[in-house]
Amino acid sequence: MDKLKGLTTETEKCARCGTCRSTCPTFRVLGREGASARGKLSLIRAYLGGEVSGKGVYARHxxxxxxxxxCKDSCPNGVDTVGVFAAARSELAAREGLPFAASFIMKSLLEPGRLMPAALKFASRLQGLLLKDSSVESGLLPRFSLPVVGDSRLLPPLAKVFFLDMPEVRALPETNGKDASIKQINVAFYAGCGVNYLMPETGLFSIRALKRAGASVTVPASQICCGMPAYSMGDVATARGMALKNLEVFERGGFDFIVTSCATCGYALKTMFKKLLGDDAALKDRVAAFSSKVRDLSEMLVNELRYKVFKGEVSGKGSGKKITVTYHDPCHLNRAQGIRREPREMLANAPGVEFKEMKFPCACCGLGGGLSTTNYELSIEIARRKAQSVKDSGADVLATACPGCIVQLRDAMHRYGVDVKVVHVVDLL
Ligand code: SF4
Ligand code: SF4
Structure with a gap:
């Protein structure tokens, strides 16, 4: 509990006005006070005051x-709700420990030993035994009920060749690869687990778009998971180890920018790394310099590389019938990084695309906070509203900017019978 004491002042900033309840996706589904930010803040205060135990109802909420x-966005008093809840999770995880499966994945697979690629290569060979093709969307369905997964969840197929192992990627230089004879912006691409293991083609499209816009692109092979899954589950020590390893890998390259096409990874690299490493005086300046170079792909293309100037160079996709595309704002891009205009600008300029806004584009898809792992029914119920918005928009394609959201949205479209393709924005360029 000592780890939480410093948060008392933050929780006391809450005026109990209830504004946050109208925007909270978990409150919308569950309708319980404890599911809202106001309820959680009250519970945390009660726990700190010794009025409730740190188990049972407290832990569930x-x-x-x-x-x-x-909730943070809508709060008139500026309560750092997400910071308080993340700290509460961390304290809870330290007391209770993580569930066995989550702990095994965090400590044995995702930590800097890089067992993950070998384990997933093995799993990619086995997936045909457990999963079958789905005719509805690009995904796989369990052949029979599986632990954690159940029997109806649409799962993303593991890539046959992971992004970091692709010949095109391996052929790129390891460190600063720019041609010294011409003035070029030197970009390091951070793939993240979603692009690396599930959507390598999105990584290739990202690199091609960056190169077409004039950047020199490098992909450091030793990069690892950003640590957000561990952080979301409350395993701060593991997340810190991953942040440090990535910091060392990217510092070696002498890059102008570090670019990612994953909203969650971008948030981790820009903000979470500073929280995890910034307290250490020896690391503070280093991590600040690192984070200042991080850009989301849309930010990099639109703001730094002036993407529109090469629109005319993309040929052969502009003729014929246009497809209608709508856009889902990932929470980690929209709220956490303030990026809304850039992906829409990319879509509005993409050849053959007619952009159409849906209702509630900023509503959470239900994936975040580890919910899709720890409470799948709640997670997919949150996504129901998004599926309805997409259906009502009449779009042929749903684009977004986060591989995690793509996985969740493909599952949601399948579950709620909405016949649209779900892709990354860069896949449409
Ligand atoms: S909006 Fe802010 S002040 Fe109002 S109840 Fe929610 S957390 Fe408290
Ligand atoms: S972070 Fe999102 S889900 Fe959690 S309490 Fe706030 S609005 Fe609700």
Whole structure:
């Protein structure tokens, strides 16, 4: 509990006005006070005051949160709800430990030993035994009920060749690869687990778009998971180890920018790394310099590389019938990084695309905060509203900017019978 004491002042900033309840996706589904930010803040205060135990109801409500930030955005008193809830999770995880499966994945697979690629290569060979093709969307369905997964969840297929192992990627230089004879912006691409293991083609499209816009692109092979899954589950020590390893890998390259096409990874690299490493005086300046170079792909293309200037160079995709595309704002891009205009600008300029806004584009898809792992029914119920918005928009394609959201939205479209393709924005360029 000592780890939480410093948060008392933050929780006391809450005036109990209830504004946050109108924007909270977990409250919308569950309708319980404890599912809202106001309820959670009250519970945390009660726990700190010794009025409730840190188990049972308290623990359930601390975990029932997508960490989407909608409450923080809407709070007139500026309460750092997400910071408080993340700290409460960390304290809870330290007391209770993580579930066995989550702990095994965090400590044995995702930590800097890089066992993950070998384990997933093995799993990619096995997936045909457990999963079958789905005719509805690009995904796989379990052949029979599986632990954690159940029997109806649409799962993303593991890539046959992971992004970091692709010949095109391996052929790129390891460190600063720019041609010294011409003035070029030197970009390091951070793939993240979603692009690396599930959507390598999105990584290739990202690199191609960056190169077409004039950047020199490098992909450091030793990069690892950003640590956000561990952080969301409350395993701060593991997340810190990952942040440090990535900092060392990217510092070696002498890059102008570090670019990612994953909203969650971008948030981790820009903000979470500073929280995890910034307290250490020896690391503070280093991590600040690192984070200042991080850009989301859309930010990099639109703001730094002036993407529109190469629109005319993309040929052969502009003729014929246009497809209608709508856009889902990932919480980690929209709220956490303030990026809304840039992906829409990319879509509006993409050849053959007619952009159409849907209702509630900023509503959370239900993936965040580890909910899709720890409370799948709640997670997919949150996504129901998004599926309805997409259907009502009449779009042929749903684009977004986060591989995690793509996985969740493909599952949601399948579950709620909405016949649209779900892709990354860069896949449409
Ligand atoms: S909006 Fe802010 S002040 Fe109002 S109840 Fe929610 S957390 Fe408290
Ligand atoms: S972070 Fe999102 S899910 Fe969690 S309490 Fe706030 S609005 Fe609700």
């Amino acid at each position: 601390i975990k029932e949160c997508a960490l989407c930030g909608a």
